Amino acid sequence: MKRPNIKCPYCGSRAILRPASALGKTSPCYQGKEFYVCARYPRCDSYVAAHERSRLPMGTLANAPLRRKRHDAHLAFDRLWKDGYMTIDEAYRWLQVQLGIPKTEAHIAMFSEYRCEQVIRLCSAFTAAQAA
Ligand SMILES: [Zn+2]
Known part of the structure; x- marks a missing residue:
């Protein structure tokens, strides 16, 4: 290859x-x-x-600050399926819809710091709403 x-x-x-x-x-x-x-x-x-x-x-x-952001975004995102709110496939579909991006772009390793912050905000809001 x-x-x-x-x-x-x-x-x-x-x-x-x-x-x-x-x-x-x-x-x-x-x-x-x-x-x-x-x-x-x-x-x-x-x-x-x-x-x-x-x-x-x-x-x-990614440089160190972006790697940290992506790591934090992954932790926040993974809670959606690891805590049982949805399946992993549903979680990725949810992310695509929330961010308005196609499946091919819905990978945290491709995200900028800004987009990582968006993911953290969205996922935290989601899990907080579920817990309420
Ligand atoms: Zn370089």
């Missing part, structure tokens, strides 16, 4: 597929995981996880 030509959105350098250990991620949950990492890493601290099977990037490369 041809490797996609992926660029770092911060500095324009090429992104290189590297094992998690290259990022200092050595815990067992990162075993076999790969990341697209900016060629200028660690000077440019930007990367995104790769899908294990296809080895394609899960989204766009």
Whole structure:
């Protein structure tokens, strides 16, 4: 399979597929995981996880603040299905409708900081309304 030509959105350098250990991620949950990492890493601290099977990037490369935002957005979103309010498929459909975006774009790894904040707000409002 041809490797996609992926660029770092911060500095324009090429992104290189590297094992998690290259990022200092050595815990067992990162075993076999790969990341697209900016060629200028660690000077440019930007990367995104790769899908294990296809080895394609899960989204766009993210710097530390954006990675934190995406992590927080995922925690808020995952509560919708992990806490049993809906199935995971329903949760993704809900997200698409709330954000008015197609299925192909409804992946948190593709989201900007602004969109992550939207997700956190929407999911928190949803779970709060359920609990009330
Ligand atoms: Zn970069």
